[in-house]
Amino acid sequence: MIKHDLAGLVRTAAEAAQACGDLASVALPEIRIERPKTLDLGDYSTPVAMELRRTVGGDPLAIAEKIVRHFPSIASIESPSVARPGFINFRLRDSWLTAQVETILEQGQGFGNQSWGEGRSVQVEFVSANPTGPLHVGNGRGAALGSTLATVLEAAGFRVEREYYVNDAGSQIDVFTRTLYARYQQLFGRPAPIPEDGYPGEYMIELAESLRTQYGETMLQPEGEAPPPELGPVGIAGMLRRIRDDLESLRVHYDVWFSESSLYGESQRYQTIMDVLRQRGYVAEKEGAVWFTSTDLGEDKDNVLVRRDGTPTYFASDIAYHYDKFVERKFGRVIDIWGADHQGHVSRLKAAVAAIGADPEQLSILLYQLVMVKGGRLSKRAGNIITLRELVSEVGSDACRFFFLSRSGDSQMEFDLDLAKRRSNDNPVYYVQYAHARIAGILRTAEERGVSPAGGDVQLLRHPTELALIRKMLVLPELVETVAKTLEPHHLPHYASELATAFHAFYTECRVVSEDEALTRARLRLTAAARVALARVLHLMGMSAPERM
Numbered sequence: 377m378i379k380h381d382l383a384g385l386v387r388t389a390a391e392a393a394q395a396c397g398d399l400a401s402v403a404l405p406e407i408r409i410e411r412p413k414t415l416d417l418g419d420y421s422t423p424v425a426m427e428l429r430r431t432v433g434g435d436p437l438a439i440a441e442k443i444v445r446h447f448p449s450i451a452s453i454e455s456p457s458v459a460r461p462g463f464i465n466f467r468l469r470d471s472w473l474t475a476q477v478e479t480i481l482e483q484g485q486g487f488g489n490q491s492w493g494e495g496r497s498v499q500v501e502f503v504s505a506n507p508t509g510p511l512h513v514g515n516g517r518g519a520a521l522g523s524t525l526a527t528v529l530e531a532a533g534f535r536v537e538r539e540y541y542v543n544d545a546g547s548q549i550d551v552f553t554r555t556l557y558a559r560y561q562q563l564f565g566r567p568a569p570i571p572e573d574g575y576p577g578e579y580m581i582e583l584a585e586s587l588r589t590q591y592g593e594t595m596l597q598p599e600g601e602a603p604p605p606e607l608g609p610v611g612i613a614g615m616l617r618r619i620r621d622d623l624e625s626l627r628v629h630y631d632v633w634f635s636e637s638s639l640y641g642e643s644q645r646y647q648t649i650m651d652v653l654r655q656r657g658y659v660a661e662k663e664g665a666v667w668f669t670s671t672d673l674g675e676d677k678d679n680v681l682v683r684r685d686g687t688p689t690y691f692a693s694d695i696a697y698h699y700d701k702f703v704e705r706k707f708g709r710v711i712d713i714w715g716a717d718h719q720g721h722v723s724r725l726k727a728a729v730a731a732i733g734a735d736p737e738q739l740s741i742l743l744y745q746l747v748m749v750k751g752g753r754l755s756k757r758a759g760n761i762i763t764l765r766e767l768v769s770e771v772g773s774d775a776c777r778f779f780f781l782s783r784s785g786d787s788q789m790e791f792d793l794d795l796a797k798r799r800s801n802d803n804p805v806y807y808v809q810y811a812h813a814r815i816a817g818i819l820r821t822a823e824e825r826g827v828s829p830a831g832g833d834v835q836l837l838r839h840p841t842e843l844a845l846i847r848k849m850l851v852l853p854e855l856v857e858t859v860a861k862t863l864e865p866h867h868l869p870h871y872a873s874e875l876a877t878a879f880h881a882f883y884t885e886c887r888v889v890s891e892d893e894a895l896t897r898a899r900l901r902l903t904a905a906a907r908v909a910l911a912r913v914l915h916l917m918g919m920s921a922p923e924r925m
Contacts (some may be wrong), residue, residue: 377853378452379420379489382466383407385448386422402431418465418845425462436452436462442780473846477834480849480905488852488912492860493533496915497590499701500526500837502713503623507615508552510579511622511764511790514715514746519764520780520918521744522713523628524865527916532860537707538630541697544612545637546690551575553608558596559584564596577761583614614660618765625768626650626776627918633699636693645696645704646688649732650681652699658731673727691721695728702734711740713861716786719743741808742863744785749793771796774919778805781917782869804873806925811876812914813925814883822889822900829904832897841882843901848878849909856916865917872913879906 388409398890405427412421425440432439440458445859447456458463480487502522505515517588526536543549555574559581562568570576587595587610595604616633623629653659653668659681660669666682668691681692701710714721726736733874749762768776775796782790782804801807822828837843851871859865888899911921 377857378468378850379409379854381477382409382420382422382453384466386443386452387426387606389443389448390424390428391441397448398440398445399428400432402428403733404428412465414462415847417459417463418467420466421463423463425458425464429462436789440464447677466849469483470524470843471835473843474834474837474852475908476846476850477837477902477905480908481901484908485912485915487908489531489533489855490853490857490860491533491571492857493529495533495535496708497537497706498529498534499537499539499705499707499710500529500711500713501539501541502526502750503628505619506543506548507612507619508548509575509577509615509618510761512761513749513764513767514744515765516626516767516776517744517780517789518715519626519628520777521742521785521865523626524745524777524781524868524917525711525713525859525863526741527918528856528859528865528868531551531856531916534860537632538633540630542616542633542635544609544635545640545693547687549612550609553603553611554610555580556584556587557603557607560587560595564593566599572591578617583611586614586789587611622765622768623762626764626773630900634697634795636697639693639696639700640688643700644701645871646692649692649696649699651697652732653656653681656731656733668724668728670724670727670731674729675724675727680726691724691728694721694725698725698729698734698739699732702729702738703732709738709740711742711743713744713785716743718753736773740863742785745788747780748788766829767791774809775803775805777918778808778869778872783866784866785865804869808869808872809877809919809922811879811906812884812910812921813923815879815903815910816923818883818903819900820909822896827889827896827900828892829897829900832899832901833894834898834901836895836898837902839882839886841878841885842899845878845882845902845906848875849905851875852909852913868913868917872910872917875906875910875913879910882906 386409387404390399390404394401405416405424407424408422410421410423425443426436428439428922429436437458437460440462444458444464444525446457450570452469454467454469459465468600483489500522503511503515505511511519523538526538530536535841536741549570551573552575554571558568558570558574563584582816585606597604617670650659660667660671665680667678668681669678671678679691680689681695682688698710701707706899725741729736729739749767771793779791779796795803796805837846855867855871859867882902886899888903889896914921
């Protein structure tokens with residue numbers, strides 16, 4: 377990227393200034409290349425002169441001028457300028473800018489891809505909702521964040537594995553089984569009450585009806601007896617099928633569905649981590665329970681691993697699960713995406729990762745707030761949820777993904793159903809996708825008239841809106857790197873809107889297909905490049921790029 381090239385050139389110029397005595401020979405700071413607030417200042421800028429003042433002394437403006445004197449002449453950059461209080465500003469040459477249209481067309485669907493990740497392994501685990509009920513719209517937000525982040529990390533050069541952790545062990549599965557069995561018995565006229573701590577949603581009736589259809593009365597036990605042992609697993613499998621279908625409707629797919637119960641099976645992961653923690657001195661028995669002692673790791677309290685009744689806690693399962701991630705499967709980095717209600721578990725899990733011998737710095741836990749739809753807060757256990765399936769059916773997967781991604785995960789959001797369904801430029805989803813459809817329409821019209829972009833001379837592109845569109849397209853590779861480093865995919869929908877605006881401005885100011893055949897071919901090439909860039913950012917967000925609207 378030109379941004380990285382500039383950083384190298386600035387360092388070379390500063391070193392040349394030091395070599396000839398213009399600057400004192402001190403260690404140079406990291407060369408930061410930024411984008412100025414306005415284009416009047418240039419395309420890029422560096423504050424290195426102001427940072428050097430701390431070690432070199434003197435006026436930053438004079439330091440900047442000394443560095444600029446040694447900056448080489450290159451095809452992509454006009455002569456750099458210096459601005460108070462000491463910025464060095466760079467402007468891209470128009471000829472270089474227009475040539476990037478060809479680069480974008482050559483790269484095609486690889487445009488924006490980076491090699492920064494160098495093939496390092498990353499696991500992204502997201503959603504992982506309990507299979508005791510349907511996904512709600514809050515889960516949808518986590519799904520959009522996780523799947524988009526995974527796609528961007530792949531574009532940045534990482535080897536990514538997407539994983540869903542199936543919580544199919546523990547007390548909630550017992551409650552689910554007893555609830556389902558009560559609903560199943562009711563279908564045959566038995567007065568079976570729902571457990572007080574059970575799941576009252578209508579989906580449990582639907583699931584019970586599917587069991588009756590498939591198994592008839594064969595799962596009925598004598599009245600008063602416990603459910604048959606196979607009922608729970610069959611019910612969980614049914615819920616997982618629904619969860620998979622709901623996620624696929626949102627264009628979310630996983631490489632691995634990891635079962636919590638497998639931690640306690642033949643793999644012996646749970647017993648392994650208990651042994652490891654004991655050997656490392658992080659286990660204590662007190663008050664009839666087994667505790668994880670983590671005050672030496674910065675925690676202010678210990679946490680229970682095994683309850684008094686001998687059953688492991690969810691925390692113990694989480695430690696075993698992350699032992700499997702880091703130690704057994706050897707992921708270089710792990711990213712967990714959780715609902716904000718799990719905030720209290722972040723520090724203790726990081727402490728546990730350190731306790732098992734892994735690097736807690738390689739565990740990133742992203743929290744996202746739940747979603748308000750017309751003021752309604754979601755609660756799975758109360759049975760009054762707004763399901764993800766309902767939302768996707770109402771507004772479509774593209775609108776769901778765009779809106780879910782449009783705000784930082786740690787920000788509260790209200791999903792505006794009316795806006796999401798509006799077919800006007802007020803709706804950012806419509807606005808962005810319409811830009812792609814308009815581009816496709818222009819290219820179809822040109823083809824119908826026998827005009828091809830082939831052979832167009834992009835050096836004819838000189839109009840300010842043409843250059844502005846190219847500049848905006850060139851932001852995408854930088855954005856891929858930024859999102860991969862910050863783990864903040866909410867920048868993508870904002871960029872998509874800005875790119876659509878840049879194209880609409882070009883379309884308004886510049887007639888693409890005109891009597892001037894040479895200019896028409898050049899503008900068609902620009903239009904085709906814009907199609908590549910817009911389709912690419914839509915793909916990164918998991919959205920479709922419509923040809924017609």
